[in-house]
Amino acid sequence: MIFPSLWGWKFPTEFPMREVEPGEGIWEVQTKGPDQTQHLGRIFGEMLGQGSVVALRGDLGSGKTVLAKGIAQGLGVEDEGEVTSPSFVLVNEYQGRVLVHHVDLYRLQRPGEGEDLGLEEFISGPGVTLVEWAEKVPSLLPEERVEVHLHWVSPGERKLVFVGKGRAAKDLVDSLGHKWRKMKGE
Numbered sequence: 121m122i123f124p125s126l127w128g129w130k131f132p133t134e135f136p137m138r139e140v141e142p143g144e145g146i147w148e149v150q151t152k153g154p155d156q157t158q159h160l161g162r163i164f165g166e167m168l169g170q171g172s173v174v175a176l177r178g179d180l181g182s183g184k185t186v187l188a189k190g191i192a193q194g195l196g197v198e199d200e201g202e203v204t205s206p207s208f209v210l211v212n213e214y215q216g217r218v219l220v221h222h223v224d225l226y227r228l229q230r231p232g233e234g235e236d237l238g239l240e241e242f243i244s245g246p247g248v249t250l251v252e253w254a255e256k257v258p259s260l261l262p263e264e265r266v267e268v269h270l271h272w273v274s275p276g277e278r279k280l281v282f283v284g285k286g287r288a289a290k291d292l293v294d295s296l297g298h299k300w301r302k303m304k305g306e
Contacts, residue, residue, distance in 0.1 A: 144290065144294075145283065145284030145285075145289065145290025145291070145293045145294060146281070146282070146283050146284070146293065147281070147282045147293050147294065147296065147297035148279065148280070148281045148282075149279075149280050149282075149297070149300065150273065150277060150278065150279050150280075151183075151277065151278050151280065152276060152277055153276045153277070154183070154186045154276070157183050157186045157187055157190065157278055157280070158186050158187070158189055158190035158193070159190060160187070160190060160280070160300065161186070161187040161188065161189065161190020161191040161192075161193070161194065162190040162191070162193045162194040163190075163194060163296065163299060163300065163303070164187075164190070164191055164194060164282075164296055165190060165191035165192060165193060165194020165195045165248075166194040166195075167194070167292060167295065167296060167299075168191070168194070168195060168248050168292075169218075169248075170218050170246060170247065170248070171246070171247075171248075172248045172249070172265075172266070172292075173243055173248075173249045173251065173261065173262055173264070173265040173266070174191065174248070174249070174250050174251070174265065174266050174267075174268060175251050175254030175261055175265055175266070175267045175268070176188065176250060176251060176252045176253075176254060176268050176270065177253070177254055177255050177267060177268065177269045177270065178269060178270030178271060178272075179271075179272060181272060182270035182271060182272050182278060183270045183272075183278045183280075184252045184253075184270055185203075185224075185252065187268065187270065187280070188203060188222055188250050188252065189203040191220075191248075191250060192214055192216065192220050192222070192250075195214075195216040195217060195218060195220050195248055196216030196217035196218075197214040197215070197216040197220060198216075202214055203222065210223065210224060210225070210227065211223050211224075211242065218246070218247050218248055219246055219247030219248070220247060220248050220249075220250065221242040221245075221247055221248070221249040221250065222250045222252075223239065223242060223249065223250065223251045223252065224252040224253060225251065225252065225253040225254070225256045225257060226252065226253045228253070228256050228257070239251075239257060239260050240260055243260070243261070243262055244262075254267070263285060263286050264285065264286030264287075264288055264289055265285045265286065265289055266282060266283070266284055266285070266289045266292060266293060267282070267283045267285060268280055268281070268282050268283075269281040269283070282296060282297070
């Protein structure tokens with residue numbers, strides 16, 4: 121079955137649901153509920169360092185904010201309730217072991233609004249930047265980043281595809297995949 125997304129492209133609702141071996145900076149995994157998606161985010165967040173940029177892509181309800189909560193936890197943000205989708209304010213900041221900028225571009229209507237928001241300053245500044253709806257500002261994203269494509273599979277399941285852009289990001293994605301598989305005992 122194929123259905124339209126909010127951005128006009130289509131993708132099948134039935135994916136091959138196997139975990140793809142990490143390698144060359146691309147890793148694909150299926151999570152079995154919000155808790156597992158958030159746990160994966162926490163592990164990923166523990167691996168991120170100062171200056172990291174994570175571009176989150178996916179339709180409404182695909183799990184971007186759930187993953188962002190986990191990433192923030194992994195970065196040392198103690199109160200997960202503090203981490204909410206900044207759809208109305210566009211940017212939330214949280215203090216953990218590094219400053220976390222959580223940007224939600226859902227409400228942007230035109231390409232120049234990302235520049236008006238000062239997105240480049242967050243991306244090039246200190247801390248870690250998480251960008252939901254990153255597909256709205258591709259020209260503002262740095263070359264070195266991790267993209268996470270989230271796909272709705274069923275009410276509780278999500279398919280996540282991590283793609284490293286740049287050598288360091290590719291290595292990070294491969295390390296995350298290996299760490300997750302080891303944790304699961306594979």
